[in-house]
Amino acid sequence: MKTFFPLPDVQSVLPILWDVALWGGVAENQRQKIFDRLEVGFYRQGEHIFCRGDEPSHIYIVKKGRVNLRIQDEGIDIEKKILSVGECFGEASLIAMQKHTATAVAIEDSEIMVLSRQALLDLQRDDLKLFALLMMNVARELARRLRLTDEILFYHVKKQHDAQPWLPPDGSS
Secondary structure, X not given: OOOOEEOOOHHHHHHHHHOOHHHOOOOHHHHHHHHOOOEEEEEOOOOEEEOOOOOOOEEEEEEEOXXXXXXXXXXXXXXXXXXXXXXXXXXXXXXXXXXXXXXEEEOOOEEEXXXXXXXXXXXXXXXXXXXXXXXXXXXXXXXHHHHHHHHHHHHHHHHHHHXXXXXXXXXXX
């Protein structure tokens, strides 16, 4: 398991954090409760942040670098998304309490901010309204991701369909 350290200077990453979709509608004093719980970890190029099948433990936010989010199974490898500064990942598995379905790999040396499962549970205990707002924002983000997944699926089905020779509806040639 990766070691994470307290975020040393929240002020230096505020421009990134203000734009994170998960914090939408959160008041400034509430954001501070979240930001105080953030930690940071460092990943070398090629290092796995998590793998398909791993137990989820954090919501991840790219602070510096880029991350490749891939879906791999039975010899099929699909690049779902390249994540850059300010983008979140891992929240779906954490909220669903299911193992990761994707693999996240640092494309370059990267710094990743994290909000741990325990930090979320602490927020739930300390500020239920803030926790509920965060869960609503996670739901919105997951709806956007579902749309992206639909687009990926449609692209691959269309590509396969276009590769098939056309035959008349009655099967004659």
